[in-house]
Amino acid sequence: MQSTPNLEQFVPDEVTKLAYQGFQEGKKVFGFLHKQISDRLTNTVVPEQGSKSTPLSPEVFEKLQVRLKSLEEKDWKDAKNGVYPNSLLFDNPWSDFFRYYPELCLDMVKIWGRLQKKEYQKFDDKIDRVGYPDYYLQNFHYQTDGYLSDMSANLYDLQVEILFNGAADAMRRRILAPLKQGLGAFAALPPQQIKVLDVACGTGRTLRMLRGTLPKASLFGTDLSPAYLRKANQMLSEISGELPQLLQSNAESLPYLDNYFHGLTSVFLFHELPAPARQAVINEAFRVLQPGGVLVICDSIQATDSPDFAEMMNNFPAIFHEPYYRHYTTDNLEDRLTEAGFINLQVENHFVSKYWTAYKPVV
Ligand SMILES: C[S@@+](CC[C@H](N)C(=O)[O-])C[C@H]1O[C@@H](n2cnc3c(N)ncnc32)[C@H](O)[C@@H]1O
Numbered sequence: 001m002q003s004t005p006n007l008e009q010f011v012p013d014e015v016t017k018l019a020y021q022g023f024q025e026g027k028k029v030f031g032f033l034h035k036q037i038s039d040r041l042t043n044t045v046v047p048e049q050g051s052k053s054t055p056l057s058p059e060v061f062e063k064l065q066v067r068l069k070s071l072e073e074k075d076w077k078d079a080k081n082g083v084y085p086n087s088l089l090f091d092n093p094w095s096d097f098f099r100y101y102p103e104l105c106l107d108m109v110k111i112w113g114r115l116q117k118k119e120y121q122k123f124d125d126k127i128d129r130v131g132y133p134d135y136y137l138q139n140f141h142y143q144t145d146g147y148l149s150d151m152s153a154n155l156y157d158l159q160v161e162i163l164f165n166g167a168a169d170a171m172r173r174r175i176l177a178p179l180k181q182g183l184g185a186f187a188a189l190p191p192q193q194i195k196v197l198d199v200a201c202g203t204g205r206t207l208r209m210l211r212g213t214l215p216k217a218s219l220f221g222t223d224l225s226p227a228y229l230r231k232a233n234q235m236l237s238e239i240s241g242e243l244p245q246l247l248q249s250n251a252e253s254l255p256y257l258d259n260y261f262h263g264l265t266s267v268f269l270f271h272e273l274p275a276p277a278r279q280a281v282i283n284e285a286f287r288v289l290q291p292g293g294v295l296v297i298c299d300s301i302q303a304t305d306s307p308d309f310a311e312m313m314n315n316f317p318a319i320f321h322e323p324y325y326r327h328y329t330t331d332n333l334e335d336r337l338t339e340a341g342f343i344n345l346q347v348e349n350h351f352v353s354k355y356w357t358a359y360k361p362v363v
Contacts, residue, residue, distance in 0.1 A: 342360060
């Protein structure tokens with residue numbers, strides 16, 4: 001069999017870095033312009049929407065730019081140091097972006113309709129809503145059909161990239177170094193025996209990164225949304241390596257044995273859960289992790305992290321439908337992790353995200 005040449009080794013680091021910076025800049029400009037135009041249109045059609053948020057000061061914008069640059073620098077360094085391959089820096093669902101961008105724009109008309117009628121729990125009649133927790137049946141971000149349609153799943157990655165000005169994947173990748181470090185405790189095992197679960201895997205962006213970082217590991221993903229899991233299956237089938245095992249399940253009650261996984265990740269889930277569900281998910285993570293196993297959570301920054309960004313944090317649930325975000329920003333996840341039994345907690349901030357790494361004690 002012919003092997004694929006590794007082109008990365010022929011490209012100088014400086015060129016790769018410039019290409020990466022250009023790629024990020026392009027996504028940033030695109031996200032910024034899209035938001036400028038869509039916000040203006042929204043505020044024209046639904047004028048009260050404009051008065052719900054406070055404009056950010058130039059100083060806050062400046063601070064955000066500095067933090068974004070620092071995130072990109074760390075992302076680049078981790079790739080350069082081999083935590084993950086350079087190719088992950090450029091991984092982007094281009095065909096979906098081009099294919100679904102027009103639908104994303106057309107969907108704005110439906111969003112305006114829901115905003116005008118203040119309908120935040122509206123689903124197409126064909127969507128089966130039986131069996132989901134009440135807190136989940138929401139049009140989070142005003143998205144059409146919440147998480148419960150194929151169209152929502154098709155638009156999601158593009159929507160998130162626009163929301164974070166192209167930094168969503170760079171923020172997700174911040175979980176990889178602490179995860180890899182935590183899995184070092186199991187270095188004596190063959191890599192195929194390492195089991196990692198991504199809880200609330202959505203369309204599979206984090207699982208793609210995990211596959212790139214841990215090419216031999218057994219990967220698992222769970223989510224409540226059948227449509228998002230279908231999309232994840234499609235996106236993950238495109239890449240080489242064993243297909244992660246995907247299961248529909250509530251993160252509050254994972255269908256796995258006790259002490260099963262060596263590593264567990266969860267990205268952008270906790271701000272969409274009410275407080276008791278946050279604790280239940282952390283307790284489940286503790287139960288299914290092996291002693292010595294590592295949990296890495298990524299979610300939004302919180303109120304105590306960056307008082308400078310208080311307005312931005314207030315704006316988020318005011319502009320988007322995010323019913324549990326306000327409580328999340330004041331919730332002490334360190335206490336919740338400790339209550340569940342986790343130890344050796346490490347907490348970091350990158351750009352507008354926060355990361356918790358925690359370990360299940362070895363008994
Ligand atoms: C903001 S998205 C994040 C998706 C993905 N982790 C990412 O990085 O894009 C939140 C995800 O959590 C899922 N979700 C919300 N509540 C859940 C629960 N109780 N159990 C499992 N999945 C849940 C949603 O279906 C959705 O896919």
